[in-house]
Amino acid sequence: MDTQRFEKILDETLGEKRRHHSRMVSKAAAELARRYGGDPEQAAFAGLVHDIAKEMKPDAQLQTMEKYSILLDDVERVTPKLWHAIAGYALLKYEYGVADEDVLEAVRWHTTGRKGLSRLGKIVYLADCISEDRDYPGVEQARAAAARSLDAGYLDSLERSIRTLLDRGALLHLGTVEARNELLLAAK
Numbered sequence: 408m409d410t411q412r413f414e415k416i417l418d419e420t421l422g423e424k425r426r427h428h429s430r431m432v433s434k435a436a437a438e439l440a441r442r443y444g445g446d447p448e449q450a451a452f453a454g455l456v457h458d459i460a461k462e463m464k465p466d467a468q469l470q471t472m473e474k475y476s477i478l479l480d481d482v483e484r485v486t487p488k489l490w491h492a493i494a495g496y497a498l499l500k501y502e503y504g505v506a507d508e509d510v511l512e513a514v515r516w517h518t519t520g521r522k523g524l525s526r527l528g529k530i531v532y533l534a535d536c537i538s539e540d541r542d543y544p545g546v547e548q549a550r551a552a553a554a555r556s557l558d559a560g561y562l563d564s565l566e567r568s569i570r571t572l573l574d575r576g577a578l579l580h581l582g583t584v585e586a587r588n589e590l591l592l593a594a595k
Contacts, residue, residue: 408452408507416503417455421462428540429455435534443557445526453513453531456505460495468494475501482578489580492518520565521582522589529561536564562590 417426436454437447460468468490472479475497483489496515499505513531516524520532537550537560545567553560565587572579 408448408510410452410455413452413456413459413503417459420459425458425461428538429458431538431540432457432531432534435538436530439530439534439553439557439560440527443526443530445530449507449510450527450530450534453510453527454534456495456499456510457514457517457531457535458491458495459514460498461491463491463494465490471497480581482580486578486580489518492516516582519580519582520561520568520586522585524586526557529557533557533560533564536560536567558590558593562587565590 417429421429433451433454436450439445440447440450460471463471465487468487471494472490477493477497479493483493492515496511499514500511505511509525509527512525513528516528517531517535520528524532533553537546537553549560549563549567552563565583568583569579569587
């Protein structure tokens, strides 16, 4: 994990606000990893690069996914806000040579979550929701849930996402719903 190399890449591809967010997610991910038995260095790296494709134009994101034969599901196909995670996964794996499958999975699923997501994937998903730079109604409750347990924080963030999407009349990604259900079933 060549953090310095990727800091330079982010300096060239992201604006200051997005770079700041990436650093805050990196910090939050490392803290969550220390608290919940993950690898803080790995988590910090995954948090740093999670939005590597965020400021690519949508056409470029699609071209990246097509170049590497990545198939989108029905919801992903019509939801451009999800594309940066998938394109970021492709860039990291195929163009930047990142071989850590846990990091790649965390980047790929940081916008939707999914059933069976690894500890690192949950950490990055949650860190993206509760990092210091986040300021939305309910963020303190989300941070409190994250302080109780990794799964409590992940569940809280999934449910906040679902509520927000429902309020907007937006499509729900099946991965988000399945991740929520998996956590609820495990608690029974």
